[in-house]
Amino acid sequence: APVDVDRRRLLIGGAATAAVTVGAVCGFKPTAKQAAADQGAVYPPGAGSAARFRAKCTGCQLCVVNCRGNVLRPAGDGADTVHLKFDRGMCEFNCDNCGRVCPTGAIVPMALPDKRRCRIGLAEYIPPLCVAVADGTDCGACAEHCPTGALRMEPDSRGIRIPKLTSELCIGCGSCEYACPVRPERAIVVRPVPIQVRSTDPEEYFRTHAKPAEPAPAGDDGWLI
Numbered sequence: 001a002p003v004d005v006d007r008r009r010l011l012i013g014g015a016a017t018a019a020v021t022v023g024a025v026c027g028f029k030p031t032a033k034q035a036a037a038d039q040g041a042v043y044p045p046g047a048g049s050a051a052r053f054r055a056k057c058t059g060c061q062l063c064v065v066n067c068r069g070n071v072l073r074p075a076g077d078g079a080d081t082v083h084l085k086f087d088r089g090m091c092e093f094n095c096d097n098c099g100r101v102c103p104t105g106a107i108v109p110m111a112l113p114d115k116r117r118c119r120i121g122l123a124e125y126i127p128p129l130c131v132a133v134a135d136g137t138d139c140g141a142c143a144e145h146c147p148t149g150a151l152r153m154e155p156d157s158r159g160i161r162i163p164k165l166t167s168e169l170c171i172g173c174g175s176c177e178y179a180c181p182v183r184p185e186r187a188i189v190v191r192p193v194p195i196q197v198r199s200t201d202p203e204e205y206f207r208t209h210a211k212p213a214e215p216a217p218a219g220d221d222g223w224l225i
Contacts (some may be wrong), residue, residue, distance in 0.1 A: 121172025
């Protein structure tokens with residue numbers, strides 16, 4: 001059932017406040033043991049690392065039932081605790097429910113702007129499976145649904161627009177994988193990351209990588225047209 005978020009915040013009290021400081025930048029500093037652990041699956045934003053999340057998650061599934069994107073799953077499918085599966089949903093860009101309802105601190109609560117920069121995975125583009133590459137069919141579903149601009153459509157040597165991935169902007173939300181029409185294996189999938197870190201700011205990236213405007217062509221009389 002839906003959770004009274006304000007009451008939940010009161011119950012976890014000081015622990016949540018301390019966690020916010022750590023999770024605000026989504027740049028966890030794990031121990032050597034945590035860093036070396038098998039990352040296994042993709043975990044919720046604020047999990048930090050597989051080892052940290054497994055140690056704190058009790059499997060209460062409050063995050064699962066309050067997930068707006070229908071992407072959180074209980075243990076199963078090869079994962080021994082709550083994890084993300086992108087076959088039926090994605091981690092909603094404007095949702096931070098999981099961090100707000102977690103009673104144990106396994107999912108560190110973050111302000112929404114910070115959650116939007118928390119990298120929980122990295123997309124991997126597989127060109128041979130892409131309909132644009134294999135069939136020359138215009139698609140672009142992955143780029144259309146990417147909330148950070150990590151995916152853009154650019155022409156290849158044949159003039160066919162195919163996806164181009166900018167990894168530093170990817171947060172692993174799974175919007176691209178969920179939207180990809182290719183079956184049974186999708187042409188773009190999200191892989192786990194060992195440690196959740198803060199992604200590059202899209203506004204700053206596109207500001208510094210903007211292409212200079214081309215000068216307007218001049219007419220025969222020298223006036224710009």
